[in-house]
Amino acid sequence: MIYRTLGRTGAPVGVIGLGCEYLINQPASQIVSVVREALDAGVNYFDLFYAQPAIRDAYGEALAGRRHQVMVAGHLGASYQDGPDGQYARTRDLAVSEAYIHDLLRRLRTDYLDVLFLHNCDEPDDYEVVITRHRELAERFRQQGKARYLGFSSHTPATALRAVTSGAVEVLMFPIHLLEHAQEERTALLSACVEHNVGVVAMKPYAGGKILQEHASAAVTPVACLSYALAQFGVATVVPGAANLAQLRDALHYLDATAAERDFSPALRQLGAVGATSACVYCNHCLPCPVGIDIGAVTRALDLARRGAQEAARQAYARLATPASDCLQCGDCASRCPWHLDPPAAMAAAAALLE
Structure with missing residues (x-):
């Protein structure tokens, strides 16, 4: 594994981390296998924003005895809508937000999170709520020793920039992928992260799978996608999703890939005319649906x-x-x-x- 420093946290993180998105409905045994193989490969940064009990329990089993080796990120404001189709839901209810962090700690069999993110904040009005009320709750978790560092997750450069320059957070989680290479606002945001020593966790390196599903070629590969994200200003780690061991191994191949395989310039040339912000990336931040549609x-x-x-x-x-x-x-x-x-x-x- 190659390690970088996560901004002013000072913590070393592997350049390849693991996101949880595609493990959400997998069997517990499969989740455990993926997480343990990632651990064995030196992956030490795991993002777990889902609140569904099954995936949290499986992570707890997978990390048993090895919690001290890794950084685990949780999200304040991620909840779960109970029911037969139990769906992810973003919440701004402080009591609910707090309860789901306590639930995460219990299911992970730990007493602290390494990074506690203020979760999924994009709009100006929402920012005012999150950066005050939710940040106060997050600080309380930190004072109690239940969170080491505070982070901010967003999809909107202008909103994320406010958090970065506020001095309130040490880590930013933001989507970085080949389809949005020419976005000037993102460049300004990442430059500010470097200036303020805010560590960047790159999410959605495959644009929700869209890049590999629609544009895969000799040039457009998982390694090229990850290499591109890791080449951007301030990025310490990238957290691709992996539904199974094969997808995890595709990501881990970055570590022993040749210089030619890591060269993302051919992929940029292929994708130069393609834009992603006009298409769904299947993130499900639009949930919950009142009738349970995924x-x-x-x-x-x-x-x-x-x-x-x-x-x-x-x-x-x-x-x-x-x-x-x-x-x-x-x-x-x-x-x-x-x-x-x-x-x-x-x-x-x-x-x-x-x-």
């Missing part, structure tokens, strides 16, 4: 169908508990989408195409 999974199936993979799309769609046709067109999801997309329109399109 919006990210539905949209992923829709995109598969639109690319011509009709049979694979129908199989994936058939496994979902709630069909897109149940959508109420209420618009709650659109109000939460960090990319300002129109999920209800996607649900209508999926219902028409896949049912």
Whole structure:
């Protein structure tokens, strides 16, 4: 493993970390296998924002006896909507936020988190709430010894920049991928992170899987995606998702890749005319859905169908508990989408195409 310093925390982190997004509905044994192989490879930074009990319990089992070897990041404001389709939900309720951090500590069998993120904040009004009330709660966790460092996770450069320059946080979690290479605001944000010595955790290096699903080639590879993210200002670690051991090994290949494999300039040339902010990256920050639709999974199936993979799309769609046709067109999801997309329109399109 190659290690870098995570900003002014001073903590060494492996350049390849692990995100939890694609482990969310996997069997516990598979989650444990992925996390333990990552540990054996020297991965020491694990981001765990999901609040669902099963994944938290599996991480607790996987990290048993090795907690002292790793940094674990939790998210203040990530919760879970109980029910048959139990979905992720962002919350700004302080009592709920606090309860889910205590739950995370208990299920991980630990008494502290290394990084406690103020979770998923993009809009100016929300920033005012998060940087005051939620930050005060986060500071209380730190004073109690239950969090070592404070972080901020966001998808919006202007909002993230406010957090970075405020001096309130030591770590920023932000999406960095090849499809948004020319974004000047992001460059300014990352430059500010260097200036303020805020460590950067790069999320969504594959743009929610879209880069590899739609543009994979000899040039566009997992290694190229990770190499690009790690080449940006201030980035200490990147946290790709991995649903299984094969995907984890694809990411870990970065560590022994050749210089030619790490060269992302051919990928940039291939993707230069492509933009990602106008397309869903399946992050599910739009949840919860009042009728239990897994919006990210539905949209992923829709995109598969639109690319011509009709049979694979129908199989994936058939496994979902709630069909897109149940959508109420209420618009709650659109109000939460960090990319300002129109999920209800996607649900209508999926219902028409896949049912």
